Amino acid sequence: MFTFTEEQEMLRKVIREFVEAEVAPKAQEWDEANHCPVELFPMLGEMGIVGTFVPEEYGGAGLGFMERSICLEELARHSAGLAITVMAHQLCMGGILNFGSEEQKKKYLPDLATGKKVGSLSLTEATGGSNFMGQKSTGEYKDWQWVINGRKCFITNSHLADVDLWTVITGQNEKGKPIMTAFIIDKDTPGHTAGRTEHKLGLCSSNTGDVSCVNVKLSPQQMLSQEGDGPKIALSTIQEVGRAGMSAICLGILRGCLEESVKFSNERIIYGKPLNKLMNIQFAIAENKLDYESAKLLTYRAASMKDKGLPCACEFALAKYAGNEGAIRAAKRTIDMMGGYGVINEYPIGRFLRDTLAGSTAGGTSDILKVVIAAETLKG
Amino acid sequence: MALNIAVCIKSVPDPKWYEKITIDIKTKTITRKGIPSIINPVDKNALEAALQLKEQYGGKVTVLCMAPPGAKNELYEAMAMGADEAALLSDLAFAGADTLATSYTLAQGLNKLGKFDLVLTGTESADGATAQVPAQLAEWLKIPHLWNVKEFVLVTEQEIHAKVKMDDAVGEYVIQLPALLAVSREVNKPRYTTAMGVMKARKKTLTILSKNDLELNESLIGQVGSPTWSGDISIPSLARKGQELKGTPEEIVTQLITKLRAAGINPAKRREGDDK
Amino acid sequence: MKHQGIWVVAEQTVSGISRVSFELLAKARELKERGRVQAPVTAVLLGEKLDDYYSAKLKEAGAEAIILIDHPALRYFQNETYATVLKALAEQRQPSIILMGATAAGSDLAPTLGAKLRTGVSAHCVDMRLNEEGHLVAVVPAFGGKVLGDILCTNFRPQIATVRPGILGKVICYMNQECPIEQFDITEILAQDQGRVKAIGITYEEMKGVPLEEAELVVAGGFGIESKEIWQQLETLAAVLGGAVGCTRPPLDEGWAKECQMIGTSGKSVRPKVYIGMGISGATHHICGMKDAGLVISINKDEKSPIFDVSDIRITADAAAILPLLIEGLQKNEDDVIC
Secondary structure, three states: OOOOOHHHHHHHHHHHHHHHHHOHHHHHHHHHHOOOOHHHHHHHHHHOOOOOOOOHHHOOOOOOHHHHHHHHHHHHHHOHHHHHHHHHHHHHHHHHHHHOOHHHHHHHHHHHHOOOOOEEEEOOEOOEOOOHHHOOOEEEEEOOEEEEEEEEEEEEOOOOOOEEEEEEEEEEOOOOOEEEEEEEEEOOOOOEEEEEEOOOOOOOOOOEEEEEEEEEEEOHHHEEOOOOOHHHHHHHHHHHHHHHHHHHHHHHHHHHHHHHHHHHHHHOEEOOEEHHHOHHHHHHHHHHHHHHHHHHHHHHHHHHHHHOOOOOHHHHHHHHHHHHHHHHHHHHHHHHHHHHHHHOOOOOHHHHHHHHHHHHHOOOOHHHHHHHHHHHHHOO | OOEEEEEEOOEEEOHHHHHHOEEEOOOOEEEOOOOOEEEOHHHHHHHHHHHHHHHHHOEEEEEEEEOOHHHHHHHHHHHHHOOOEEEEEOOHHHOOOOHHHHHHHHHHHHHHHOOOOEEEEEOOOOOOOOOOHHHHHHHHHOOOEEEEEEEEEEEEOOEEEEEEEEOOEEEEEEEEOOEEEEEOHHHOOOOOOOHHHHHHHOOOEEEEEOHHHOOOOHHHOOOOOOOOEEEEEEOOOOOOOOEEOOOOHHHHHHHHHHHHHHOOOOHHHOOOOOOO | OOOOOEEEEEEEEOOEEOHHHHHHHHHHHHHHHHOOOOOOOEEEEEEOOOOHHHHHHHHHOOOOEEEEEEOHHHOOOOHHHHHHHHHHHHHHHOOOEEEEEOOHHHHHHHHHHHHHOOOOEEEEEOEEEEOOOOOEEEEEEEHHHOEEEEEEOOOOOOEEEEEOOOOOOOOOOOOOOOOOEEEOOOHHHHHOOOOOEEEEEEEEOOOOOOOHHHOOEEEEEOOOOOOHHHHHHHHHHHHHHOOEEEEOHHHHHHOOOOHHHEEOOOOEOOOOOEEEEEOOOOOHHHHHHHOOOOEEEEEEOOOOOHHHHHOOEEEEOOHHHHHHHHHHHHOOOOOOOOO
16 A cells, blocks of 8 residues: 655655745745745755655765655645756756765765755757757767867756756767767856746746856866766756656646645635535546646656656656646636636736646656657556 | 853644634644644744754754654754754653643653753743743753743853743843753744755654653643643634723823733833843 | 642732732632632742731732742742742642732742642643542643643642633622731741752833734723824823734724734734724734633724624723823822722
8 A cells, every 4th residue: 555654755745844934925926026945955955855765875865766756746735946057956966966976975965965055957959949059059079078069948047057957969879860968067167058047937936047158168087977978877867857857847736726725715605605615616626636636646656656667757757747738727617616716916826827737847848758658558 | 162052942733724724612632633743833943052052062963852752753853954863752641741741741751851051942832831841841950940031141151041932122141050951932033945855854863752761750741740630612703792982082092091001012112121 | 638728929029919829819719619629728828028018918919828938039039949939838738729820930939839839730721620629620621722621630730720820800809807917938938948059039021012913901992983183092001001002904094003913814814812992893813813812802983893793891982081091090000909
């Protein structure tokens, strides 16, 4: 039977207490100001929310993906924007953890895991996110250095990151297919700059924008893993760290919708009775609950498989799809239930809808997820 | 100057859930079913004070609780926050205890665990709120105590200077160790428990002590050892019997000021206080 | 049981005697009468420089016998010293009931004394009575006031109970009654005091602004506050009373109050000892945020305001008319009149 361990229950409780005290009161303010509260990172680091799955020897909490999902769900329940900031940071951290040399791990992980430094993963370009092999950024080995040129867009933490993981095309193989390689770029490396900031429909308390490299010169020590490992690094990071994180984040948003709908229908009096006496409202509550519980089981099952070392790309795809689409439905249902209040910004439900819509493209769009699920299912 | 510090905590129903508590007036039972328990909020301030002292002077922090077995969770949470060890005094024979019997049992538990330089507690529990256990515990332990401490400093190995919140005033006291301090929420802001703390907690020692593990005078524990006992209980309705003040505005204000004075609110009465 | 009589341990304050001592004396007289208790209601006062003023006040408030314990060592409250003195006195005289105010000192003294005497203590009673057998029944709240329970201490003596100031409320003037005054000497008792706790001073506090959730007194304003000037008067009232300012939505929308001052389900929950609502109608969501307040005083022009159902004191009037008079009246320095 699937249950959480006592430690996991206690973890959820203490993280929830922290989030309710330090994040919930300010979430709306951050969203309205388009402010990413990256100043909280050291505190999040201390709490173990940032470096949850990084081993203790590198300054992390030494826990697994179950615990990471719990932390992200709790965080996203009140601020999906802050949660995706942490998640994107974990993409960079995960890349270095899983593919970095011992030296690179010792150099970068402690600061990233404790929240002293912020990370990002720069993969997507104007040529497409799902189609990342079609990217145009280049890396050329010249005079014992790698020279990086290119422009990345829709990058979370674009303007905040101290450590930026870039993928570039470094050549072609004998079949003419592109060779993609990953590099670690420190902020303030000459030629590496953040460009425009995007104003998004949702996840407004996360920072998204362009990053470009113009003749950025890197020593070979900055290459992550081997030349040509780019696709492997990108896929595993997006699928296992990114998609996994997004499913927990969407789950948190879903729970927010469920809790708001329950609170409202219990308190609101209409025609002399609480709203919850009306059957159509009860159906809406039931549907919200169904969406939440389904996404919850899918998310934590995938996370427990990951912690056991089992392949779970399809499972995370199912989880993210269920969480994201479920949150969109639940948010709309709750807005409908709340009438005029549903469209007033003082109530978080509108932000929940916007956040989950904005999160649709992170970690795989719903369509891509269906492709992944179908591919796995059709294997028979 | 390593300090051996004990913190007594209580496991209480989460005050946020008080609405859901049901009471059967006929059987005089209070059902706390399904209501989560937490560490009594001000006890966390006591634990935080202990942890800060340990960080400054070295030593050990032990947490103690007298409760049914479920309170293990609260003790693990205290260890997750940073306490080194925990002990749960649990036995059917302890049940039905009033504050005198509870404090006696806690004292015997502390005596069993060792010699403590300092015992810290919160001022009162969120559920019973008698605020009596700290003073009575100190009496059983034969150590001096201060109640409602908002600030304190270890001056020497033997002495603490403390500020105690009085009515509209702050009293300053010197107290000799070993001693018990009941601290209020003003004393500090408790730290958050981290993920790392949660994982470390399971490796720490939690001892469960029953009646037979302690040296006890059985006539002083549980219901037998409780001078006070509960009679009938009732639920007051939210509605209040309002008293109406009538008349001209002047007349109303005169009556209102009298009422305020009766409730102890009288700004005009504050005269010069003495300082020493 | 040979224990007899009701004692009230009165409290000396910088301005005389704490008013709760008088409330308790009135209650003790009531208990005596209803329970047909023979022994005189005795006031016990520990302190320093206890001149005739003190015994006169105690007698006026209902004491039928007074024990004064006057000594420099008692100038400041010290739990160990006070409790040791009272223990010796109680063992000698064997009262049946000892009452004291649940002030900061009383809340510490009562349990300390109770432990020294190995007897029962009922704290923060909201009422008390004597049952048919003559035992004290103390009514105490639990779970934040959601439940009230009777507490008895039938087999142990004395029965000790404390009551918060303002809960009993009633103070009675007694004229022309006999009241022997005794001075109790504590030199021997003090010689044995180990002096492990010493008071070294006391500082009286300026009443200044406190955060809403922690405030002991809250003045809240709502729709009925019709102008910024009146809102400012409300703020002045709060300042005079040393309390915090709360609000409902309308003053917030006007820009007079801040988000963090809103009381209600989407705002803050407050449990002050005293809540004064001005121009607040009492919508459910607001009541949820203040229903556990101690004393609730409401002022509203509309006599049908729902808030009156949860108020201890109702005033149907315009807050604008009440505010200036209240501010002025509170600041008048009047002598402490009992009646």
